[in-house]
Amino acid sequence: MKVRAVIAGAAAVLLLAAGCGGSEPATTTNAEGEQLDRVTLTLNWYPYGEHAPFYYGKSEGIFEKHGIDLEIRAGQGSQKTVQATAAGQTDFGWADTPALLAGVSQGLEVKSIGVFLQTTPSSVQFFSEQNISSPADLKGKTIASTAGDALSRTFPTFLEANGLAEGDVSLQNTDAAGKMAAVMSGQTDALLGYATDQGPTMQEKAGKPVSYLRFAEHGLNFFSNGLLTSLDTLEEREDLVRRMVAASSEAWTAAAGDQDAAVAAMQGASEQLPSTQVLSEQFASTLELLHTEATEGMAPGVNDEADWQQTIDIFAGAGVIESPEAPSAYWDAGLAPKG
Numbered sequence: 001m002k003v004r005a006v007i008a009g010a011a012a013v014l015l016l017a018a019g020c021g022g023s024e025p026a027t028t029t030n031a032e033g034e035q036l037d038r039v040t041l042t043l044n045w046y047p048y049g050e051h052a053p054f055y056y057g058k059s060e061g062i063f064e065k066h067g068i069d070l071e072i073r074a075g076q077g078s079q080k081t082v083q084a085t086a087a088g089q090t091d092f093g094w095a096d097t098p099a100l101l102a103g104v105s106q107g108l109e110v111k112s113i114g115v116f117l118q119t120t121p122s123s124v125q126f127f128s129e130q131n132i133s134s135p136a137d138l139k140g141k142t143i144a145s146t147a148g149d150a151l152s153r154t155f156p157t158f159l160e161a162n163g164l165a166e167g168d169v170s171l172q173n174t175d176a177a178g179k180m181a182a183v184m185s186g187q188t189d190a191l192l193g194y195a196t197d198q199g200p201t202m203q204e205k206a207g208k209p210v211s212y213l214r215f216a217e218h219g220l221n222f223f224s225n226g227l228l229t230s231l232d233t234l235e236e237r238e239d240l241v242r243r244m245v246a247a248s249s250e251a252w253t254a255a256a257g258d259q260d261a262a263v264a265a266m267q268g269a270s271e272q273l274p275s276t277q278v279l280s281e282q283f284a285s286t287l288e289l290l291h292t293e294a295t296e297g298m299a300p301g302v303n304d305e306a307d308w309q310q311t312i313d314i315f316a317g318a319g320v321i322e323s324p325e326a327p328s329a330y331w332d333a334g335l336a337p338k339g
Contacts, residue, residue: 028069036069037240042090043075044225047269049282050117050196051094055269056262057251066247068240074270077176078150078225079103085230086110092233092244097223098150098315104330105321111234112331113245114301115226115308116252119216119289122151122158122224125199126183126190128209135162135218142170144182144191151192153318154220161219180205194224196289200281201274222311224289227301234332242335245301249337252300256287299337 026038043051054072057063063070073090075081078099085093086108097115104110124143126132132141135158145152156166172188179191180202191198195212203210215221227248234241255262263279274282291297294304308327316324327333 030064030069034067036064036067037243038069038071039063039092039240039244040071040073040090041092041094042073042081042084043094044078044081044096045076045197046074046272047072047266048197048274049200049263049266049279049284050225050286051269052259052262052266052279052283052286053252053255054094054248055265056255056258057247059265060251060254062251062254063247066243066250068243068247072269082108082110082228085228088230088232091229091240093228094225095228096150096225097311098153098320100226100228101312101315101321101330104325105323109231110228111231113227113229113234113241113335114249114337115223115303115331116248116301117224117226117286117289118292118295118303118307120220120222120224121194121196121285121289122154122215122220123193123195123199124190124213125193125195125202125210126212127206128211130189130211132190132211132213135159135164135213138190138213139164139168141189142172142187144174144179144188145171146176146179146192147173149176150315150320153320154215154222154314155192157314157318158215158218158220196282196285200278200285204275204278220314221292222314223303223307245335246337249299249301252290255283256290256300259283259287302336303331303333305333 028036028038030036041054058070078095081093081095082099082103084090100110100112159166172182174182179193180198182188183191184202184206195214199210199212229241263276263283266273266279290300292304292307294307295302305327308331312324315321
């Protein structure tokens with residue numbers, strides 16, 4: 001037992017040394033004796049179907065092929081993920097573009113290295129029995145929202161684009177976790193959320209169908225989730241950033257071609273993980289968001305500058321960013337994946 005303890009202690013010291021080499025990244029060695037960079041990716045939230053490609057890419061060795069030993073961490077909201085990335089608490093983040101825009105405008109030294117969800121999943125969600133079929137049907141309804149998030153900030157623009165005024169609906173403020181409960185209990189008629197997140201879960205829990213008014217289908221589209229990293233990482237570890245972008249794009253392409261296996265790769269990812277059916281619905285909905293007309297047919301994560309400008313303009317108008325800058329202030333276009 002004493003010998004085992006000594007060996008275990010020595011191994012711990014060696015591992016600590018590997019992670020404390022100044023600016024040198026920590027590394028591991030795979031079964032073939034190849035050196036890999038240990039990399040952390042913090043998600044926007046607890047794992048759900050949207051995140052399947054990262055787990056699939058890890059399980060299938062795609063990240064390893066690119067020299068990356070990937071650790072995926074749950075997040076607690078895009079804003080916190082952006083802050084953690086800027087602070088160097090995670091190598092990469094997966095977060096909503098509005099949160100990145102707001103962070104950069106507040107002085108956080110982060111940059112997008114590719115938005116993957118280029119059609120927003122933002123939507124008004126409700127049980128189909130509400131008989132809401134168009135934005136006009138929202139008049140007089142009560143909608144659960146979370147004050148200050150991107151959805152509530154852009155909802156007035158959505159209403160305006162569809163001939164409605166803010167006073168035509170009533171917003172009930174609740175935290176992100178409480179919105180589904182508000183709808184299921186009948187306290188509100190609908191909620192503001194992602195069509196790739198709450199809807200399938202609410203439908204399963206309540207046992208009745210959920211319908212959506214998607215922002216993108218009613219005159220308002222903008223960028224959603226993508227990869228980001230700190231300016232320090234971009235400057236000091238550019239080769240790693242390029243490999244992370246390439247591996248992520250490849251993982252998304254591969255996962256889209258084997259959706260069942262991608263969802264299966266998520267098993268055990270979190271105690272809060274939705275059911276396999278919900279995960280499958282969430283991921284299938286997510287795959288519809290990968291491109292705009294400008295990027296159709298291109299590799300996941302390839303962005304168009306005009307799409308970036310449109311997103312910036314929308315959130316400048318919504319007050320998320322006070323002094324909008326050119327896309328290059330928020331996004332590094334030189335890292336786009338090939339293919």
